[in-house]
Amino acid sequence: MTAYLVVKWVHVLSSTLLFGTGLGIAFFMWSAHRRGDAAHIAATGRTVVIADACFTAPAVLVQFLSGWWLARFLGLPLDYSWIRVALWLFVLVGCCWLPVLWLQVRARNLAREAVARGTPLPREYHVVMRWWFVLGWPAFIGVMAIFWLMVAKPAGL
Numbered sequence: 001m002t003a004y005l006v007v008k009w010v011h012v013l014s015s016t017l018l019f020g021t022g023l024g025i026a027f028f029m030w031s032a033h034r035r036g037d038a039a040h041i042a043a044t045g046r047t048v049v050i051a052d053a054c055f056t057a058p059a060v061l062v063q064f065l066s067g068w069w070l071a072r073f074l075g076l077p078l079d080y081s082w083i084r085v086a087l088w089l090f091v092l093v094g095c096c097w098l099p100v101l102w103l104q105v106r107a108r109n110l111a112r113e114a115v116a117r118g119t120p121l122p123r124e125y126h127v128v129m130r131w132w133f134v135l136g137w138p139a140f141i142g143v144m145a146i147f148w149l150m151v152a153k154p155a156g157l
Helices: 004-036 038-073 081-117 122-150
Strands: none
Touching: 004 081, 004 122, 038 081, 038 122, 081 122
């Protein structure tokens, strides 16, 4: 097997991991939030934060490095329109995802505090989750658009 095929396989695998983990994390965090049970939110938040650290963050790094390597190996200029758009979307997704990481940690901590005090979830928790939701959509749509660009490679973009 050639280095190209190995790196391409790693790139596809890490994109699958990135998308699948992100979608799964969003589903479980949103489901816990909708339940409204602070203990359930705290436990789910703990798992979500661990999953992002173990799976999502490394997949982001592997995506960038393997994509860069593939483009260089194939002699594709990074200023091709579809590559340029994909890179800008990658930055946009990152600009949404990084605050989402912090918001997940904050939501988890606020839920933990509510459980420890025996009080309802504070107003700040709901503000945090509103921002988590708002920032999640452009990140999700951005990843979907990157997938499309990588498959279609539209020349006239």
